[in-house]
């Protein structure tokens with residue numbers, strides 16, 4: 001699962017695996033690949049190792065991929081090679097399979113009856129078994145990615161017709177997946193029966209968009225329509241938009257970490273606005289573990305809304321005490337601890353005049369290895385902060401993720417087997433507290449009103465019993481059985 005140590009160790013964070021984006025234009029003259037390019041730029045936070053776009057024209061799929069950021073790979077010249085009125089794209093951070101061009105997506109398969117391109121966000125938990133079965137039946141693989149299993153299964157079943165090929169494929173695979181699939185004449189979206197990874201639908205000038213996050217629909221001037229439901233397949237072609245459920249056993253279990261850290265704050269996922277959830281998490285932290293202080297600051301970027309919420313709830317003045325350099329590259333960082341800690345100093349600096357002589361509450365989204373927190377406490381104290389109290393808006397991360405998020409080994413998760421107070425001491429803080437699991441759920445279930453773009457009255461949606469979240473990395477209980485771990 002963990003393949004590129006130099007890159008995965010570069011930050012003390014969990015990493016999202018991928019982002020997907022697809023466009024189907026009703027006007028055959030429109031350039032869908034260019035729209036996908038802009039969509040990928042908005043999803044770049046979900047993966048920076050490779051990017052790819054596949055477009056279909058005259059029933060031929062052309063695909064271009066490269067290593068690095070979408071904005072660097074897709075020059076105007078490269079984009080001009082992939083014209084078409086429908087296209088899918090992908091940005092990748094590797095968890096399954098190495099970081100190499102062979103594993104970059106979309107994966108394309110050309111066969112007797114047509115061709116398909118698949119962009120996948122998530123991780124299949126039975127990829128090895130399915131791969132072996134496919135290899136036994138003579139199907140070759142060009143990569144080590146679990147996502148190639150999906151493209152080969154669809155291609156194998158294609159003679160049954162697209163709809164049947166999709167349902168047969170999807171019933172066979174297990175794990176987390178949000179898919180954007182391009183065929184000779186259709187764009188297809190699908191989400192696993194628990195909806196662990198997000199996928200939403202948008203409209204654009206009579207055409208349609210599929211995106212991992214709603215911020216990417218906004219980026220191309222589209223209109224958000226709705227989330228793809230867990231266990232739903234949607235097929236979009238010139239004649240119709242067909243939606244059906246491929247699984248009766250659906251139970252929403254969206255990754256709670258999407259709201260804590262992965263998603264962009266301007267996205268709305270399954271009717272929860274990410275920014276609002278972060279503010280509420282800070283408010284709840286303030287309620288659960290307030291401490292007397294002169295200033296509350298957030299670790300940029302996702303700690304900032306939570307710090308605002310904490311300040312509101314406790315009356316502690318909010319300030320910007322830490323500045324993050326947006327231009328620190330990933331390549332120079334190697335996995336040893338010293339270099340990692342130095343990387344944190346390059347990445348974050350303290351505004352000394354803001355923190356000097358003050359009791360500071362430092363809010364961050366999560367603690368994974370502890371490298372960032374330890375270093376930030378040290379530079380805050382070095383800048384003259386009288387006290388530093390860490391407050392974390394997710395519960396302790398003690399277990400690995402099996403659903404598309406890059407997590408260190410259990411032994412490297414610093415919260416594993418340690419109390420919050422001991423961990424606080426280890427990190428040099430005056431106190432440390434995490435939000436409770438109940439508090440995190442409350443931040444997600446008390447939803448902000450979401451208005452539509454027609455200006456209609458906003459609707460408020462309360463979490464019902466059918467709404468729940470994956471909390472596996474916090475609780476060790478997973479929505480899908482995982483070998484060696486407890487199911488819910």
Ligand code: SF4
Pocket residue numbers: 196254255256257258400401402403404405470471472473474
């Ligand atoms: S285990 Fe954690 S990171 Fe993985 S899907 Fe569940 S909540 Fe998200």
